[in-house]
Amino acid sequence: xxxxxxxxxxxxxxxxxxxxxxxxxxxxxxxxxxxxxxxxxxxxxxxxxxxxxxxxxxxxxxxxxxxxxxxxxxxxxxxxxxxxxxxxxxxxxxxxxxxxxxxxxxxxxxxxxxxxxxxxxxxxxxxxxxxxxxxxxxxxxxxxxxxxxxxxxxxxxxxxxxxxxxxxxxxxxxxxxxxxxxxxxxxxxxxxxxxxxxxxxxxxxxxxxxxxxxxxxxxxxxxxxxxxxxxxxxxxxxxxxxxxxxxxxxxxxxxxxxxxxxxxxxxxxxxxxxxxxxxxxxxxxxxxxxxxxxxxxxxxxxxxxxxxxxxxxxxxxxxxxxxxxxxxxxxxxxxxxxxxxxxxxxxxxxxxxxxxxxxxxxxxxxxxxxxxxxxxxxxxxxxxxxxxx
Amino acid sequence: xxxxxxxxxxxxxxxxxxxxxxxxxxxxxxxxxxxxxxxxxxxxxxxxxxxxxxxxxxxxxxxxxxxxxxxxxxxxxxxxxxxxxxxxxxxxxxxxxxxxxxxxxxxxxxxxxxxxxxxxxxxxxxxxxxxxxxxxxxxxxxxxxxxxxxxxxxxxxxxxxxxxxxxxxxxxxxxxxxxxxxxxxxxxxxxxxxxxxxxxxxxxxxxxxxxxxxxxxxxxxxxxxxxxxxxxxxxxxxxxxxxxxxxxxxxxxxx
Numbered sequence: 001x002x003x004x005x006x007x008x009x010x011x012x013x014x015x016x017x018x019x020x021x022x023x024x025x026x027x028x029x030x031x032x033x034x035x036x037x038x039x040x041x042x043x044x045x046x047x048x049x050x051x052x053x054x055x056x057x058x059x060x061x062x063x064x065x066x067x068x069x070x071x072x073x074x075x076x077x078x079x080x081x082x083x084x085x086x087x088x089x090x091x092x093x094x095x096x097x098x099x100x101x102x103x104x105x106x107x108x109x110x111x112x113x114x115x116x117x118x119x120x121x122x123x124x125x126x127x128x129x130x131x132x133x134x135x136x137x138x139x140x141x142x143x144x145x146x147x148x149x150x151x152x153x154x155x156x157x158x159x160x161x162x163x164x165x166x167x168x169x170x171x172x173x174x175x176x177x178x179x180x181x182x183x184x185x186x187x188x189x190x191x192x193x194x195x196x197x198x199x200x201x202x203x204x205x206x207x208x209x210x211x212x213x214x215x216x217x218x219x220x221x222x223x224x225x226x227x228x229x230x231x232x233x234x235x236x237x238x239x240x241x242x243x244x245x246x247x248x249x250x251x252x253x254x255x256x257x258x259x260x261x262x263x264x265x266x267x268x269x270x271x272x273x274x275x276x277x278x279x280x281x282x283x284x285x286x287x288x289x290x291x292x293x294x295x296x297x298x299x300x301x302x303x304x305x306x307x308x309x310x311x312x313x314x315x316x317x318x319x320x321x322x323x324x325x326x327x328x329x330x331x332x333x334x335x336x337x338x339x340x341x342x343x344x345x346x347x348x349x350x351x352x353x354x355x356x357x358x359x360x361x362x363x364x365x366x367x368x369x370x371x372x373x374x375x376x377x378x379x380x381x382x383x384x385x386x387x388x389x
Numbered sequence: 390x391x392x393x394x395x396x397x398x399x400x401x402x403x404x405x406x407x408x409x410x411x412x413x414x415x416x417x418x419x420x421x422x423x424x425x426x427x428x429x430x431x432x433x434x435x436x437x438x439x440x441x442x443x444x445x446x447x448x449x450x451x452x453x454x455x456x457x458x459x460x461x462x463x464x465x466x467x468x469x470x471x472x473x474x475x476x477x478x479x480x481x482x483x484x485x486x487x488x489x490x491x492x493x494x495x496x497x498x499x500x501x502x503x504x505x506x507x508x509x510x511x512x513x514x515x516x517x518x519x520x521x522x523x524x525x526x527x528x529x530x531x532x533x534x535x536x537x538x539x540x541x542x543x544x545x546x547x548x549x550x551x552x553x554x555x556x557x558x559x560x561x562x563x564x565x566x567x568x569x570x571x572x573x574x575x576x577x578x579x580x581x582x583x584x585x586x587x588x589x590x591x592x593x594x595x596x597x598x599x600x601x602x603x604x605x606x607x608x609x610x611x612x613x614x615x616x617x618x619x620x621x622x623x624x625x626x627x628x629x630x631x632x633x634x635x636x637x638x639x640x641x642x643x644x
Contacts, residue, residue: 337447337484
């Protein structure tokens with residue numbers, strides 16, 4: 001368990017200082033972030049060697065990554081060059097990779113800008129497919145803006161092979177509802193360091209499903225802040241880390257505004273030698289805010305020996321006016337009692353195990369409201385399960 | 390004709406890696422098909438432990454004695470083999486298994502017990518019939534096993550499984566607890582239907598005599614301090630209703 005678990009003391013006085021340690025770093029200037037050496041709190045779980053240079057930014061040049069967008073009526077999509085004033089308004093990069101990707105994505109092409117018109121309620125999801133075409137290095141940028149009172153679903157899919165770093169901005173304007181399904185379905189050798197920065201407006205609702213199955217190393221940092229009261233963010237995550245895969249998810253919810261709600265539930269399974277999953281769940285409840293309702297939960301299921309989980313919830317509270325704040329983390333094997341119940345109905349042990357394991361995944365997958373995606377994700381989970389059953 | 394014999398069974402509850410405690414201290418009981426045996430007793434007397442130990446719950450270990458189903462040694466069977474041999478345990482607290490749909494679970498279970506997969510249409514009709522009998526809404530089939538069910542819903546689902554699986558011996562562990570009168574009637578009717586449609590021996594574990602107004606026992610046993618303290622006919626239940634368990638609790642304490 002991390003040393004910084006629990007409630008932090010708050011240093012008063014220095015007006016210039018950010019309130020929270022978790023939110024200290026934020027800058028577009030790459031030089032504000034020293035090259036990580038692996039001992040920093042935010043890098044200590046990541047095997048830097050396997051980032052293939054993404055963390056220092058040297059020689060990022062020869063990758064080819066394409067972006068294909070399919071948008072229904074009510075949604076426009078276009079590209080925008082680096083420097084376009086619409087880009088980078090909703091966030092400050094929080095680490096070196098994010099700052100590098102924002103500074104240099106222009107060398108690899110233009111940013112993708114998707115806009116859901118105000119009040120639009122497109123019947124079909126927007127599909128943004130990001131495909132790496134060879135094992136080279138590249139940066140990217142995506143901006144999704146959901147207009148006032150719109151209601152839309154965006155499917156962000158990563159596939160193919162690349163060493164890739166990107167920033168994705170989700171701006172959910174007042175009263176809008178945006179559901180994002182981010183599917184990291186990379187080929188086995190791919191490396192991906194991604195940041196997803198979300199701003200949730202007044203009475204707006206953001207729902208995210210992060211599903212990470214592929215890659216050699218995937219490190220995703222979804223960050224949520226609020227721009228108005230009544231904002232609601234639900235972050236659901238599912239990862240299945242196979243032999244030798246490193247899957248790292250680092251969520252940060254910054255309750256910087258009163259009367260906001262968040263739920264973070266990430267669950268994962270690990271199977272095979274060297275499978276490594278990291279979950280860092282940071283929640284800040286800001287000074288002077290009231291009525292925050294927050295809960296985060298991480299569960300991990302080890303299906304074989306030789307796997308490793310690091311699960312670290314961090315909760316920093318700077319106000320006494322909290323409605324609810326909590327976290328839970330549990331890692332372990334299959335539940336004996338689940339198996340007992342199924343077996344007491346005659347179901348043989350092997351099959352009971354299969355049912356319980358599939359149920360573990362299905363519980364989250366069933367919440368995804370895009371049927372074809374549900375089936376596809378379940379099929380891929382099946383494929384991975386088959387490797388060790 | 391089935392004969393279910395419990396002979397000199399002693400069992401421990403496993404509390405921790407090193408810690409265990411003996412709960413059953415020599416239980417003898419024989420149940421023939423067609424018979425209903427009520428096991429009554431105060432809280433903590435070991436009634437539920439008897440049920441779980443027979444079913445093979447991982448938290449309990451039988452340390453002595455034997456359990457025979459038509460002469461076959463049940464204790465040598467795995468949990469699922471016991472069920473396939475014809476034992477059924479309706480649990481006091483049925484387990485929630487997230488993400489596994491009730492319909493998928495029931496089909497797997499019926500397939501395992503019957504030895505072949507039922508025809509889909511036939512099975513669906515059979516299931517719907519039983520659900521209607523037990524006033525279970527059709528939408529439950531799509532939900533996770535016991536997931537978010539109320540206490541009463543879970544109990545009705547246990548009886549649904551009893552009716553589907555048609556065991557030789559049914560152990561019903563406090564199926565009546567936490568039920569209102571209407572739900573108790575629905576559940577009791579289910580038990581009586583199962584008794585009528587196939588030859589079944591019933592071990593009905595209960596704290597209260599209330600359910601015995603609906604499910605008539607042939608034999609009543611008082612369970613106290615990990616063993617059967619007294620056996621009799623239905624009239625014993627009436628005596629318990631009037632006198633309570635005090636006599637048995639005291640007798641145990643003085644031993």
